[in-house]
Amino acid sequence: MAYIISFVEAVKLQHLLLLQKLEMEIKSTERAIQKVKTQTEEVAKTLQEMKERRESLLKKMEEIQREMLNHRRLIEECRKKAKQAEERLNAVKKAEEYRALMKEKARHEDCVIKLRGSLKGLEEELKRLQEIKEDKRSLRELQELEEELSDLRYSYLRLEDRLKELEHGYRELRANTEQVLVEEYERLKRKYGLPFALPLDSFSACTNCGTRLPSALYSRLVGGQVVTCPTCGRLVYYEEAR
Numbered sequence: 001m002a003y004i005i006s007f008v009e010a011v012k013l014q015h016l017l018l019l020q021k022l023e024m025e026i027k028s029t030e031r032a033i034q035k036v037k038t039q040t041e042e043v044a045k046t047l048q049e050m051k052e053r054r055e056s057l058l059k060k061m062e063e064i065q066r067e068m069l070n071h072r073r074l075i076e077e078c079r080k081k082a083k084q085a086e087e088r089l090n091a092v093k094k095a096e097e098y099r100a101l102m103k104e105k106a107r108h109e110d111c112v113i114k115l116r117g118s119l120k121g122l123e124e125e126l127k128r129l130q131e132i133k134e135d136k137r138s139l140r141e142l143q144e145l146e147e148e149l150s151d152l153r154y155s156y157l158r159l160e161d162r163l164k165e166l167e168h169g170y171r172e173l174r175a176n177t178e179q180v181l182v183e184e185y186e187r188l189k190r191k192y193g194l195p196f197a198l199p200l201d202s203f204s205a206c207t208n209c210g211t212r213l214p215s216a217l218y219s220r221l222v223g224g225q226v227v228t229c230p231t232c233g234r235l236v237y238y239e240e241a242r
């Protein structure tokens, strides 16, 4: 089996590797952008829901406060009416009228008691909502989400810039690469996908399939030649430890 790729000289290999590296980086950057996008949407949605819950909480509190005000006003009114009935009691002459006024006074007093009871309920509900509103944990969570969202948006912008840079570099490199090499690149990519060229690992094995290369080939690799892996067919090359 012919292992040696004669037409891929070291320089050409560097060219192929660079194209491969750029294209793989483009793909991984695109994946990262997609991931950040999804995360951003999720965080934004959670944040929006939290804000909506908070807004409806504030609205509910305002409603209760208005209702409490209304209660106080009504209590004052009933109390005044009860007092008026009491004052009129002194002036009545007929027993019938007296009974009617007593009844009226009792009705107003009853109204005060009932309203006070319901006012107390409202005060307790307001206090409960106030505690939810000021809950430290949820406030912290809200703040953390805001920060996370802003971090994600920043990452997104940076990744977009990086992608543009990579795409530009890739286009430039392709334009400056011999047509025959570009075609070879495309052929290898179609056949094996990316990466089609891989360095040997420290046990002189193919990093794609794990096949150990015969030692006879190893010295050629070290000498800068490129061979195809006898098992998976990908290009393997020697990379000095950095």
Ligand SMILES: [Zn+2]
Residues within 6 Å of the ligand: 206, 207, 208, 209, 210, 211, 229, 230, 231, 232, 233, 234
């Ligand atoms: Zn292999």
